[in-house]
Amino acid sequence: xxxxxxxxxxxxxxxxxxxxxxxxxxxxxxxxxxxxxxxxxxxxxxxxxxxxxxxxxxxxxxxxxxxxxxxxxxxxxxxxxxxxxxxxxxxxxxxxxxxxxxxxxxxxxxxxxxxxxxxxxxxxxxxxxxxxxxxxxxxxxxxxxxxxxxxxxxxxxxxxxxxxxxxxxxxxxxxxxxxxxxxxxxxxxxxxxxxxxxxxxxxxxxxxxxxxxxxxxxxxxxxxxxxxxxxxxxxxxxxxxxxxxxxxxxxxxxxxxxxxxxxxxxxxxxxxxxxxxxxxxxxxxxxxxxxxxxxxxxxxxxxxxxxxxxxxxxxxxxxxxxxxxxxxxxxxxxxxxxxxxxxxxxxxxxxxxxxxxxxxxxxxxxx
Numbered sequence: 579x580x581x582x583x584x585x586x587x588x589x590x591x592x593x594x595x596x597x598x599x600x601x602x603x604x605x606x607x608x609x610x611x612x613x614x615x616x617x618x619x620x621x622x623x624x625x626x627x628x629x630x631x632x633x634x635x636x637x638x639x640x641x642x643x644x645x646x647x648x649x650x651x652x653x654x655x656x657x658x659x660x661x662x663x664x665x666x667x668x669x670x671x672x673x674x675x676x677x678x679x680x681x682x683x684x685x686x687x688x689x690x691x692x693x694x695x696x697x698x699x700x701x702x703x704x705x706x707x708x709x710x711x712x713x714x715x716x717x718x719x720x721x722x723x724x725x726x727x728x729x730x731x732x733x734x735x736x737x738x739x740x741x742x743x744x745x746x747x748x749x750x751x752x753x754x755x756x757x758x759x760x761x762x763x764x765x766x767x768x769x770x771x772x773x774x775x776x777x778x779x780x781x782x783x784x785x786x787x788x789x790x791x792x793x794x795x796x797x798x799x800x801x802x803x804x805x806x807x808x809x810x811x812x813x814x815x816x817x818x819x820x821x822x823x824x825x826x827x828x829x830x831x832x833x834x835x836x837x838x839x840x841x842x843x844x845x846x847x848x849x850x851x852x853x854x855x856x857x858x859x860x861x862x863x864x865x866x867x868x869x870x871x872x873x874x875x876x877x878x879x880x881x882x883x884x885x886x887x888x889x890x891x892x893x894x895x896x897x898x899x900x901x902x903x904x905x906x907x908x909x910x911x912x913x914x915x916x917x918x919x920x921x922x923x924x925x926x927x928x929x930x931x932x933x934x935x936x937x938x939x940x941x942x943x944x945x
Contacts, residue, residue: 583701583719584925584942585709586624586632592926597635597709600700602648602723609660609724612738614717615639616920616928616940617746618773619863623692623712624929628866630692634710635701636925637942638664640717641732641741651726659732661741661902663894664713666695666728680889689714695725717742718925720944730898736905739919739941740912743774744901746889747939748912751778752785752901753890754836754861761786765833768792768824769809770848772800773932774939775861776838777807777915783836784808785909790827794820794847797935807914821850831856840864845884846872854880861887915939 581599586592602608620636622628640662644654654660666689667674667682674682688695692710700723701709701716709716716722732741751774755761767788769780772795783791784807792811793804801812813823825831831853837844840862848858849872877884890897904910918940920928928940 579721581720582922583716584636584922585703586634586636587703587707588632589626590624591632592624592636592929594923594925596704598702598704599721599723602646603696604648605650605726606648606694606723607644607651607654607726607729608646609642609662609722609729610645611640611642611717611719611722611944613641613742613944614942615742615746616932616942618932620712620718621929621932622863628863629690630710630712633707634692634712635716635719636712637718638662638713638715639742639746640715640722641738641745645721653726654729654731659734660729661732661745661898662715662717662722662724663728663730663745663898664715665689665889665894666714666725669727677893679893679895680891694723695727718922718942727895730895733902733906736902737913739916739943740905742941743915743939744898744905744912747774747915748778748901748910749892749894749898750861750887750890751775751780751838752782752910753892753897754779754859754887755782755786757891758885758887759834759836759857759859761788761834763787764789766790766828767834767836768794768832768851769804769836769838770794770820770844771838771862772797772804773838774915776836777804777938779836779838779861780804780807780809781910781912785904792824792827792832800935800938803938815847820847824851828853830854833857834859836861838862840866842868842870845870849873849882849884850876852882855882857883857885859885859887916941919943921945
């Protein structure tokens with residue numbers, strides 16, 4: 579079938595064009611996409627900064643309705659409302675069986691290479707160029723073919739937009755707080771970087787009852803928005819030394835610091851900011867291809883913990899339904915994260931606004 583999709587044929591070349599999408603194969607499902615989140619990971623990908631590179635159909639946050647199912651599908655049926663879990667783990671390897679599906683041993687050669695779970699591709703341009711589905715998802719299009727393990731039921735009273743954002747940004751940010759840090763309720767915390775993932779971590783800290791809860795960024799409007807979501811204090815890192823400012827607010831430094839940027843500077847800010855015995859969690863990926871120098875003295879002599887967090891260390895098929903229920907109960911106001919909506923035809927503007935720091939979370943709403 580022919581669909582409209584956001585295609586990056588080459589690095590830094592993005593356009594919406596008509597492409598061919600094959601029918602779902604074994605254990606795969608055709609989903610009509612209603613909403614797709616605009617994430618920094620997609621931006622990094624079409625700029626050639628991550629493991630997966632063009633040619634690719636972008637998008638890994640999404641939600642929609644099941645249109646057709648392939649052979650062997652048992653988890654969903656035609657007409658079901660679903661959200662996309664972009665980590666369709668095999669559920670059979672040692673990592674999956676040990677409760678770590680985001681570290682599934684098959685992901686390295688499939689999803690993280692932007693291939694389907696069987697290693698093949700489903701998209702092709704009209705002039706014959708094969709396209710990878712970004713993170714096995716390719717949600718920035720009218721339709722997507724998804725492995726059944728990459729789908730989670732979406733309740734009727736949850737919008738497609740909210741479902742899309744929960745599937746990555748919220749899972750990553752809240753998961754960093756609850757799964758990786760396993761934060762002690764009432765602890766002090768700082769969140770460095772107030773984009774979609776950082777603000778999701780902020781919501782996770784609010785859920786855990788953190789005080790004080792400090793938001794750190796370089797954009798005043800983002801800091802003000804963080805206050806609206808529950809930050810008790812804010813720090814503009816262009817104007818203040820972050821570790822010193824955090825020690826001033828918390829006396830000895832926060833118990834936890836969450837870095838949603840993952841740059842050399844912010845990783846060290848997080849580690850240097852937390853109190854002796856504190857925990858710094860890095861969930862951003864800006865320095866993914868770099869060697870990051872850190873102080874062994876700070877890490878060892880002060881008994882600090884520096885933890886990496888991929889995809890919220892989540893069990894998506896368990897945690898995503900929990901996050902949906904927290905949203906439905908009013909405990910996790912994910913809808914407040916969505917500040918801009920765009921039609922698919924404006925995807926380049928959506929990424930420009932993201933890169934310029936003008937949005938908390940943008941969503942493509944399919945026409």
